[in-house]
Amino acid sequence: MAVTVRLPGSLREAVGGETKIVASGGTLGEVLADIERRHRGFLALVVDERGEIRTYVNVYIGDEDARARGGLAAPIADGSEVMVIPAMAGGRR
Amino acid sequence: MLPRELRDEIVAHAREHGRIECCGLLAGRDGVAQRLIRCANVAETPSVRYRIDPREQLAAFRSMDAADEELVGIYHSHPVSQPYPSPTDRAEAHYPEALYVLVSLRTAEPEVHAYRIRDDAVREVLLEIN
Numbered sequence: 001m002a003v004t005v006r007l008p009g010s011l012r013e014a015v016g017g018e019t020k021i022v023a024s025g026g027t028l029g030e031v032l033a034d035i036e037r038r039h040r041g042f043l044a045l046v047v048d049e050r051g052e053i054r055t056y057v058n059v060y061i062g063d064e065d066a067r068a069r070g071g072l073a074a075p076i077a078d079g080s081e082v083m084v085i086p087a088m089a090g091g092r093r
Numbered sequence: 094m095l096p097r098e099l100r101d102e103i104v105a106h107a108r109e110h111g112r113i114e115c116c117g118l119l120a121g122r123d124g125v126a127q128r129l130i131r132c133a134n135v136a137e138t139p140s141v142r143y144r145i146d147p148r149e150q151l152a153a154f155r156s157m158d159a160a161d162e163e164l165v166g167i168y169h170s171h172p173v174s175q176p177y178p179s180p181t182d183r184a185e186a187h188y189p190e191a192l193y194v195l196v197s198l199r200t201a202e203p204e205v206h207a208y209r210i211r212d213d214a215v216r217e218v219l220l221e222i223n
Binding site: 006008009010011012013056058060063065083085086087088089090091092093 | 114116118132136138141142143144145147150151154164167169171173174178179181182183184185186187188189190191193
């Protein structure tokens with residue numbers, strides 16, 4: 001199943017500068033693994049060592065927050081758009 | 094490049110928030126900011142931290158896509174400290190393609206500076222304001 005994945009910021013650089021790529025998989029984990037096969041090192045930017053989405057990354061499947069749908073186990077329908085968005089944060093302290 | 098009206102809008106946003114850090118995005122084309130998108134700061138301690146509301150971030154990216162715009166910059170205020178990226182700003186900078194615009198209200202005349210942040214390294218960028 002093909003889905004479009006949008007990757008701004010540092011994630012874009014991890015996939016060779018593309019802002020959108022097409023990947024396949026029936027769950028979020030499978031989609032991210034498909035990208036990792038083509039772009040080594042990508043997955044570690046999105047998923048931590050416990051297999052959870054990193055705290056500074058937000059993933060949306062359509063309009064839904066992937067964390068609310070099971071994280072990496074979240075099902076993804078054919079033709080969906082996935083947005084993987086690093087947080088915009090900081091501050092003086 | 095930052096049009097003067099957008100620079101003034103950033104300063105106005107910072108002043109409205111006072112001692113709370115304000116934040117938002119600059120959208121445009123070819124490195125020229127054309128539109129400012131104010132965002133909510135959802136950090137737990139907004140007087141010293143900012144975190145753009147992720148839902149607003151999602152909506153902003155969608156609106157930029159629809160308008161064929163790119164992310165030109167990310168701005169936030171330092172209400173009482175210098176207009177320079179703090180260690181937290183550097184550690185949490187995930188957009189090497191964007192200008193990080195900081196406005197400081199520590200002096201009567203607001204100071205606005207811009208930086209590129211990549212791999213914890215900061216480089217100031219001369220802001221062309223016209």
